[in-house]
Amino acid sequence: MAIINAFYSKHPRAQRYHTSTKCGPGSEIPKKNKMQGRGGLKHCTECAKLNKESR
Numbered sequence: 001m002a003i004i005n006a007f008y009s010k011h012p013r014a015q016r017y018h019t020s021t022k023c024g025p026g027s028e029i030p031k032k033n034k035m036q037g038r039g040g041l042k043h044c045t046e047c048a049k050l051n052k053e054s055r
């Protein structure tokens with residue numbers, strides 16, 4: 001399954017944290033901006049959907 005530890009972008013415009021490697025916006029985060037954790041952000045709706053489908 002593609003459910004992984006939460007990660008987020010430290011980019012100022014980032015508004016969501018991600019939990020799926022299949023997430024488009026999540027996978028577009030450059031490695032240098034990728035941070036572990038939730039960063040106090042909301043859960044990405046795309047990741048929520050992907051995680052639900054992969055169950």
Ligand SMILES: [Zn+2]
Nearest residue numbers: 018023044047
């Ligand atoms: Zn996502």
